[in-house]
Amino acid sequence: MTIVVSMKVTDGIVLAADSAASFFDSHATPVKIYNNANKVFNLVKVWPIGAMVYGSGGIGTASVETLTKDLRLRFRDQNDADYGLNRNAYTIQEVAIKARKFFFEETYLHAFNPPPTDFFMGYRVCGYSAGTALPEIWEFLIAGLRCDPPYLIQAQNDFGARWAGENEALDRLLLGGSSILHNVLTDRGIDAPTARAIYSDLINKAGAPLALPAMPIQDAIDVARFLVETAGKFARYGLRPETIGGPTEIAAITKHEGFKWVARKHYYAADLNRESDHD
Numbered sequence: 001m002t003i004v005v006s007m008k009v010t011d012g013i014v015l016a017a018d019s020a021a022s023f024f025d026s027h028a029t030p031v032k033i034y035n036n037a038n039k040v041f042n043l044v045k046v047w048p049i050g051a052m053v054y055g056s057g058g059i060g061t062a063s064v065e066t067l068t069k070d071l072r073l074r075f076r077d078q079n080d081a082d083y084g085l086n087r088n089a090y091t092i093q094e095v096a097i098k099a100r101k102f103f104f105e106e107t108y109l110h111a112f113n114p115p116p117t118d119f120f121m122g123y124r125v126c127g128y129s130a131g132t133a134l135p136e137i138w139e140f141l142i143a144g145l146r147c148d149p150p151y152l153i154q155a156q157n158d159f160g161a162r163w164a165g166e167n168e169a170l171d172r173l174l175l176g177g178s179s180i181l182h183n184v185l186t187d188r189g190i191d192a193p194t195a196r197a198i199y200s201d202l203i204n205k206a207g208a209p210l211a212l213p214a215m216p217i218q219d220a221i222d223v224a225r226f227l228v229e230t231a232g233k234f235a236r237y238g239l240r241p242e243t244i245g246g247p248t249e250i251a252a253i254t255k256h257e258g259f260k261w262v263a264r265k266h267y268y269a270a271d272l273n274r275e276s277d278h279d
Helices: 064-076 092-111 168-175 181-187 192-206 217-237
Strands: 003-009 012-017 021-024 030-034 040-042 049-055 120-127 136-143 151-154 160-165 249-254 258-263
Touching (some): 003 168, 003 217, 012 049, 049 064, 049 249, 151 160, 160 168, 217 249
Antiparallel strands (some): 003 160, 249 258
16 A cells, blocks of 8 residues: 655645555455555656556566656657657646556556456656646556546646545545545435535535645645655554555656655665666
8 A cells, every 4th residue: 555645836746655565465454564665756857747656566577666767768769659758849648648558558458468357556647748837747547457548637727735545544634534434424324416515515614725826845845745654654553554654755846947856765875876877
């Protein structure tokens, strides 16, 4: 399991995630949790484009991190007719469409025959389209046999936090109630449309947004860190497996600075690997 948070303000987007990778048995019980998985990615070095993953951390024998780096090479290849990006004309929707093609059509459908019905992975693409003043966020989901086209999470003029993965803690904190409220209401005999209306009314009246569109990017970074760490503490101290945890990784994407790491873990010491072209 995991928690990923994107915080969108007028100055840019912050991407933040925990580092837990959970492995489950056939009864959906966690049997092993590692705390050094990578879930935030730079899609094209220097460009203002990034991505996050939640759900499954791998396809077949390859991690999503390795696959994303494979895709990054293709994005940068101007001679690649299928994946090369034109720096002066690309859009974030285009990037998301090409990422879906790479992960689902080229990788997932070839790795599994037939695809597993319980597979789930969300891939969120964030950044600026060429020549635009504000960023946007697109996402696609692979769920068993299905992977619909990417959909818009936040348009250029839409701001605030969006989170995915293990949502319970942040649903309670920011929306004012647990996501299971709808089921509680229907179990009490309230019809589904009314239950949805009650839940929407709760969000509108009890929700606690933590960002204004004009929030400086540093404050957006602080809020994103707070949200990931809060979800992690909720998992740590609750009477349940600690499926959110490990170091919090954070990156910021702005129009002029592009993709910049704010907090990141390495399995090697940078001063011992100066010849490496790490990012």
